[in-house]
Structures are given as structure tokens and as C-alpha cells.
Amino acid sequence: MGTRVFVELWQDDPQQAQVLMQRVMDEMERINQLMSPYIDTAELARINREAADHPVSVSTELFKLIQKSNYYSQVSGGAFDITFASLGHRFDYRNRVRPDEAQQKAAAALIDYRQLKLNAAEQTIAFAKPGMRIDLGGIAKGYAVDNAVAILQQAGVNNAVVTAGGDSRLIGDHRGRPWMLGIKHPRGEEHVITVPLSNAAISTSGDYERYFDADGVRFHHIIDPAQGDSARELLSVSILANQSIDADALSTTVFVLGPEKGMKLVNSLAGISAILIDRTGKVSYSNDLIDPTMH
Ligand code: ADP
Ligand code: MG
Ligand code: MG
CATH class of the missing domain: 3.10.520.10 (ApbE-like domains)
Structure with a gap:
């Protein structure tokens, strides 16, 4: 996820604490492997490759997260929009690369969550326009943290x-x-x-x-x-x-x-x-x- 993960927990048994730490890290890595746009085998990467050509079936987990994202798009009038990623790597702060105005305009035309065609019955997603991309960087870390918390709570951590x-x-x-x-x-x-x-x-x-x-x-x-x-x-x-x-x-x-x-x-x-x-x-x-x- 391109970030640091920090866990502090209070547990009487240090060995059990180690086990729980590892479980949390495994869960973070699982989510990364599912939702990274940079890992070819990630489900999200596959969506980005194929959803402009045909509806792509999506795991329940990812489908729900996309639905949640679209909920926040709706309540914010599109301020939150996972199709922001249609701007692509033309916006690369690591290499001081930014899109020129023409590229920005072209990409902005592809940024619109309403162009994500979600079929809840089939659990598929399709992009209405070629060139569209999605990225869950604005919500996936929060989701991962909630899953980690659930793991700790189920193990009785208070x-x-x-x-x-x-x-x-x-x-x-x-x-x-x-x-x-x-x-x-x-x-x-x-x-x-x-x-x-x-x-x-x-x-x-x-x-x-x-x-x-x-x-x-x-x-x-x-x-x-x-x-x-x-x-x-x-x-x-x-x-x-x-x-x-x-x-x-x-x-x-x-x-x-x-x-x-x-x-x-x-x-x-x-x-x-x-x-x-x-x-x-x-x-x-x-x-x-x-x-x-x-x-
Ligand atoms: P951080 O990544 O530091 O946790 P945020 O939670 O604010 O910061 O998320 C920023 C990330 O959200 C960006 O790196 C990008 O992946 C994604 N993002 C950027 N703009 C938007 C947007 N308008 N809607 C949804 N996601 C966005
Ligand atoms: Mg955020
Ligand atoms: Mg965040």
C-alpha cells in the first residue's frame, strides 16, 4: 500500500501478541495483493485492464468497497471519485511529472463515477468509456485498518x-x-x-x-x-x-x-x-x- 503500518496492542501473553501482529500484517498484505493497481495479478489491476472491453466479475469484497466508494461520490457530488485514476501516471509526484493542460482535460472527461457500470445481481463492473481507470487509494487503507481491528477484537484484544x-x-x-x-x-x-x-x-x-x-x-x-x-x-x-x-x-x-x-x-x-x-x-x-x- 506504499505506506507504513503501525500496531500497538496490549496483551498478557507476548507470544500471542506476536501471532496477532503477524495476522494483521498478513491481512494488510492480502488486501494489497487484491487492490493494488501496480500488481498485475491484483483484481483491481485486472478490472483496469478489461472493464472497458466487457463486464468483469468482481469478488464480493471488492464489489462492496467500490459500492461504498460510489456512496461517498454521491453524497459529495463527485468530490470523492475512484475514477480520478483515469489521470493515470501522468500525475506522478515522485518524478515531478504532471499532466499538461490538454492531457488534464482529456483525462477529466474520463473522471466520472457515474460511468462505472455496477451490476449488483451479476456482481460485475464495466467502464462506459475506454481509458477509464479506478484506484482505491482514498479508502483501502481505512478498510484494511478496520479488518485489522476486527482480527484483534475477535482475538479478545481490548x-x-x-x-x-x-x-x-x-x-x-x-x-x-x-x-x-x-x-x-x-x-x-x-x-x-x-x-x-x-x-x-x-x-x-x-x-x-x-x-x-x-x-x-x-x-x-x-x-x-x-x-x-x-x-x-x-x-x-x-x-x-x-x-x-x-x-x-x-x-x-x-x-x-x-x-x-x-x-x-x-x-x-x-x-x-x-x-x-x-x-x-x-x-x-x-x-x-x-x-x-x-x-
Ligand atoms: P493517504 O493516501 O495519505 O492516506 P488519502 O486518504 O487522502 O491520503 O488518500 C489519497 C489517495 O486517494 C491518493 O493517493 C489517491 O490514491 C486517492 N485519491 C486522490 N484523489 C481522490 C479523489 N478525488 N477521490 C477518491 N480517491 C482519490
Ligand atoms: Mg482517505
Ligand atoms: Mg488514507
Whole structure:
């Protein structure tokens, strides 16, 4: 998944702890082998190769994740859209490669989740247009974290944290107190905000992990489907939710939507909170995080 995975768990038996760590890593690797666009044998890679030619049958697991992605596309008016990948590797921050305007326009015409033809009865997917691609990078890590948490919970673990990149989920608390999760300053190393959390998920999307700067602007990995270009209204979005899959998808979604529309969406969803940092460094909180006695 191109990221670091971190697991901390509290367990009396150290051997059993090792076994559980390994099970979590195996699950991460299983999901990677299924959903990576870079592994030829991955189901997702096969979809990208074939779905423009004919409907491709999809495993229940992947089909559900694509459906969930499309749900977030619908509630966000297309800000979250797994067909962003139609831009392809023309957008390669690792090599400072970005698409020119013509390429961007051509690809933007292919970015549209409504052009994904999902057949639930047959469990197949087809692309309406040749050249379309999908990528689950905005939601798969959250999904993987939830699966890891399920493995630990089924094994009776009562206190743990699982992190994959910017996506974390906590089981229980940290020895009677909440876990303390830091949100980084988007232009520095220090944590600007510390969030106390138990039994919850938090995901942060930022423009400071994978990027390059050119012509005075930042090219990074969160794409505004409407522009076929990096989203630039916010620097950092953290979402709190019960499950990582929702926190992950929504952190990417809100990053694209920007502060006004993003916060409006968050405030409309039950059980979802947000902490945003905008271009001026201003921090804002969703309604449920604002203490009414402070006003
Ligand atoms: P991270 O990868 O650091 O966890 P995010 O959760 O915000 O960060 O996901 C960013 C990833 O989401 C990108 O690397 C890309 O794979 C995918 N992505 C980028 N733009 C979009 C978008 N508009 N809709 C859905 N997925 C996206
Ligand atoms: Mg995300
Ligand atoms: Mg993520």
C-alpha cells in the first residue's frame, strides 16, 4: 500500500501478541495483493485492464468497497471519485511529472463515477468509456485498518491502536486514559493539535506527504475530479468516525470539497467530526467539537 503500518496492542501473553501482529500484517498484505493497481495479478489491476472491453466479475469484497466508494461520490457530488485514476501516471509526484493542460482535460472527461457500470445481481463492473481507470487509494487503507481491528477484537484484544499511513483506529483506551493522537502542522514536524480518543477512528489527509512544488503551486496526491488537478483549498483534513473506512474516504472527500462545502457535509452526517487546517493556517472544527460554553 506504499505506506507504513503501525500496531500497538496490549496483551498478557507476548507470544500471542506476536501471532496477532503477524495476522494483521498478513491481512494488510492480502488486501494489497487484491487492490493494488501496480500488481498485475491484483483484481483491481485486472478490472483496469478489461472493464472497458466487457463486464468483469468482481469478488464480493471488492464489489462492496467500490459500492461504498460510489456512496461517498454521491453524497459529495463527485468530490470523492475512484475514477480520478483515469489521470493515470501522468500525475506522478515522485518524478515531478504532471499532466499538461490538454492531457488534464482529456483525462477529466474520463473522471466520472457515474460511468462505472455496477451490476449488483451479476456482481460485475464495466467502464462506459475506454481509458477509464479506478484506484482505491482514498479508502483501502481505512478498510484494511478496520479488518485489522476486527482480527484483534475477535482475538479478545481490548486495547490497541492500528495505523496505516494517515489512518488510525483505536480499540478501547490506553490504560484507563484516552489514546492521544497528534495532528501534524502541515508545514512543520510538530503536532499542532492533540486529540484524545478511545474506541474511534481518525484519518488525516494532507498535501504535505506526497507532493512536489512547481511554479509556486503544490502538486500532490489528492485530486479534485472537477479540475483533474490537485485540490488546493485546504492543507490538512482530519476526520473522526467510528470506522476507519468512513474516516478515510471522508478525509479525502472533504479535502477536495474545501472548507465550506466540506464542513457542511461533515455537519450533516451523524457520528462524523472534522478538524480542518486551511491555507492561512486557520484551524476549524465541526459543530459537535465546539464547546457551546466557550461562546
Ligand atoms: P493517504 O493516501 O495519505 O492516506 P488519502 O486518504 O487522502 O491520503 O488518500 C489519497 C489517495 O486517494 C491518493 O493517493 C489517491 O490514491 C486517492 N485519491 C486522490 N484523489 C481522490 C479523489 N478525488 N477521490 C477518491 N480517491 C482519490
Ligand atoms: Mg482517505
Ligand atoms: Mg488514507
